[in-house]
Each structure stands twice: as structure tokens, then as C-alpha cells.
Amino acid sequence: MLLDVRNLTVKLNNDTLDVNAIDKMSLSMRDGSIHGLVGETGSGKSLFAKALTGTLSEKWTVQADRMFWQGEDLLKLSEEKRRQIINRDMAMIFQEPSRSLDPTVTIGEQINEVIPKSEFQGSIWSRRQERLQIAKNLLIKVGIKHYQQCYESYPHELSEGLCQKVMIAMAIIRSPKLLIADEPTDAMESTTKIQIMRLLQKLNTQKNMSVLLITHDLESVINYAQEMTLLYSGQSVESGSVRDLLKRPYHPYTENLFTSIPKFNTDTRPKSRLQTLPGSTPPLQHLPIGCRLGPRCPRAQKECVVTPKSVKLKGHLFSCHHPINLD
């Protein structure tokens, strides 16, 4: 097991407000897999990534039963030690890559900046040459054909897809064990999107690099990920292998999410009504108690005011008092 998080709670401390933005969420990742973390806006997907990498500000408190990274509990380590591990083993890419690159510096310089000293083998005099070589190799690795041109250009001269490739190149420089991709293809053309997803898939299979794919695009998760975890308002809904979930979802929310996409039930007539849940996701100030899906759930009953415990059944982990498709 690469990553094993149990009952993670992230609390926002404020003078007036004290809310659990993430409420007892669990996630476990196998070594070398692509794991999709799916949820709607404000369900705490990005917050989870931040809590994992320890980049949350003072306002937030993180608690968990355990947060094991390759058998070591990250929360029990000293800050220094933890940072070292994260620095060595994890890397992250973000949405809107053109914004996360420095607009005043060329791509080449930005890549040079992230090359760690341990990568150099020759003497200090050959550093310059070596740097250039490493940067070019990286650019070739992520599939940029005109690497020389790319090396010399500024971020605004490149397309969004190329920028994301550069970001990936910078992330894989130390060959991390886990790449956290936070909505890597959001607001991209479908043809560019598939390039980025292919690249991530290639890195996953060739370098055995695990990918945590954080997205709200269910379609790409179904096509590329092996396992997925669904989040709703900071509570984990269901997790398991993508194929099983598609075939037999236990949680009403999961089923609804799958049927709300026109493609998956191909027998829907064009212009017919799509199935949806009524209402919208609750804002942080007005979270319902117990199961947070409660007010929108078609199967909600009296027990749903108590937060459901997660149950493991046939490889799925789900938390619901009244699951569907049980027999």
C-alpha cells in the first residue's frame, strides 16, 4: 500500500465558524496505480491534496486516525522529516498551467531551477552543459517535439497543453513515487486533454509512478483510472475499482452520478430528461448534520441524521445507511 489515509478530518478554525471541511474521509492507494478522486466543486478534493502535502495554512487543523505513506505515519513525523519525504516522493501539478508558470522567465530557466543538485554527476565546470542536457531530456520525455524552441520561449508563447507538459516535466524531475494532478485538464480542448491524459498514463506504466487524479470530470476517470474515490461535501461516499463501481454502485449518489452523464446509458433518447438529484451542494456555512447528502437523497430516512460508518463489501468501501443494489 502506497498511501493509506483513515478518517481524515480537516477543520477550518475561525472566530465565528468551526466546520469540518473534510469529515472522516478515507482513501487508500495501491503502488503504481492511477487513482481518481472525484467530487463536485467545494467537496474538498483540492483540500485533501493540500492536507496530504502539508501545505495548508495555520487556519486549518488536520487530524487523522492514520496517514500512512509507505508504512510511515506522516502526521507523527517532525515537520522537517515530513517535508523531506514529501519533497522526495511527491510532486503536484495544477489546473491552468499557464498561471502556475512564472511569466517573466523562460521555460528553460524555470526547468533549470528545479533540477536538484543530486542529479549532476560531472565537475562543477560541466554543470552548464549537464543542465541543458537534463532539461532537454525532460522535455523529450514528456513528448515535446520542438524542445529547443520550447526551451527558449516564455510561458505566454506556449499553448495551454504545452504548458501543462512543461509542468509535468518539472514535476517528474526527481522521479516521484506519487504525482498529484489537481484538475490537470480542466478547461482544455478535448484533443489536448487526451494528450495530457495519455502522457500521465504513459508515465504511470513506464515509470511505475502512481497518479492521484483529482477531477470532476467523471469521463476521464472512467477511461484512465483503475480505482476511484467519490467525495461529497467532504465525506467519502464510495471507493473501489472503477469497473466494479460502474457495474454495481452501492451508494445512491454514485449511481446518480453515473446515470447523469448521457453517454453511459446509451439507450436514452435525445432530448429526454436526464436523471439528477434535486438541489445543489450545500455551502460550508450550512452543512447538514449526519450524512451530508441527506436533504438531496431520494432514499433518505430517519437514520440519516447520524453520520454513516464506512462499510466494506466485495472490495467497495461505502458509507450509507440504505445502500442500493445489495442483492
Add this chain to the structure above:
Amino acid sequence: MSVLLEVNDLSKTYNKRILPWKVKKVTALEKISFSIDAYQTLAIVGETGSGKSTLAKLLAGAEMPSTGEILLDGQALYTKAHKERCSHIRMIFQDPATSLNPSLSIGQILEEPLKLNTNLTAIEREDKVKKTLARVGLLSDYMWHYPHMLSSGQKQRVALARALILDPKIIVADKPFAAMDPSTRSQMVNLLLELQQTFGIAYIFVSHNLNIVKHISDQIFVMQDGKVVEQGKTLDILKSPRHTLTQKLLYSQQMLRKS
């Protein structure tokens, strides 16, 4: 059924000044003709820079066409006749968060087109705003809210309400679902389809999500570099795409397996 909107030889070229005495012509949209009926939906798909947003802007009157004419109910529409035009053809934009004025309340936002285009009194206007909010499934209390108090799905509903408030015949939507979550997206799709069935509105969608396009549209245009490379009935085209771009788009969204 009579033809609601007819477009003949519509095109757009931009003049780009390279040197003070030299002007270079850039064609954003080549000549295009089509027609659309009430209760119908036309979808426009294509890659960035293919001129699909230009077409949407020309239809909505945000840009002057270089050649060609737009006929609504058999009568020519002039770009300058804003008043007449904007009450018949309305537009919804991609990102509701930036298309609504943050310093006005929802009520004021919705009242603006009524003030500019109709002679209704203040009480009638308020009544109309409430009715329109109810039509898109929002409570009339939202009149007093400001855009930042709403979720993105609700904001897009407000944007739709603003388009609906003048009882238009055609709504042009420029990637309305791009920034939406799956569940709110389906709600929005349902709402749009419902409105179409009750009021007979014709939609023109610019989108790149072919799943949604397949579900909601009757006709489809595939555009590349300002040209329509493939057009026809949605189901036919998505079933047997001829042009390589259509195939590429379908393939990139896993609706087609490479053989």
C-alpha cells in the same frame, strides 16, 4: 413549420494593420448559410480558433458581419437595430461568475434589460423578474441576493433568466456547461430542454462536449479554420463521421474506437 432564423452567406473578416499603410485581412469565418426552426437546437463544435465563437457573436449582434444577412421570421435583421434584435436573440456566456455584475443584486441585473427595452412600470418589472426567476427554478427571494452569494449552478440559472426575460425566440449559448459539475450540468440541461418544449425557443450551442451535444441538438456544425467542414443531423454525423476532424473529436472523447 415556418423558418425562424435564416442565415445567408454570413462571413467575417478582420483587418489587421501590419504596417501603417499595409492591411492584412484575416478571415475568421467564411461564408456560411443555414436555417433553423423553432423547437430546434443547432450545435457548433470545433477546436479553438475555428470561428465558432465568432459565429455566435455575429448572430447575437455583438459583431458586424462583413457580408451576408440574417433573416428572422423572413425579415432582415440589422446590426444597428439593437433594440429589436436583443429582444429576439439573447446570449449566455461561458463563465457565469464573470458575466454577472458583482456590484448589482440579481433583481437589478434582471431589471436592466427590461428598463432598456420595454415600457413597463417599476411594479410590472418586479413582477416580471419574479416570474422569470420562478421559470428557471429559483425562489423570488433571490432578487435581493448578490452574485457572490450564489453557487455557480445558480449563477448560470440567473444568466439564463437574464436571457429569458425578454421572451426571446433564439438563445445563443457560448459553452454554457464548460465550468459546471456533472450533477448541476444535468439539471441545467433538463431546464433548457423543458424551456424549449414549453416556449418553443431555438438554441444555438457552442460546445466541445460531444456527449451533451449528442443529447440536446438536432443539427450539428463541425468547424475548422472558419469553415464548416461537416454539417447535418446530429445522430447521422455522430454515427458515421466523414471528416477527419469530426473523427478526431469523437475519438478524443472516446465515442469512437480507432479501427
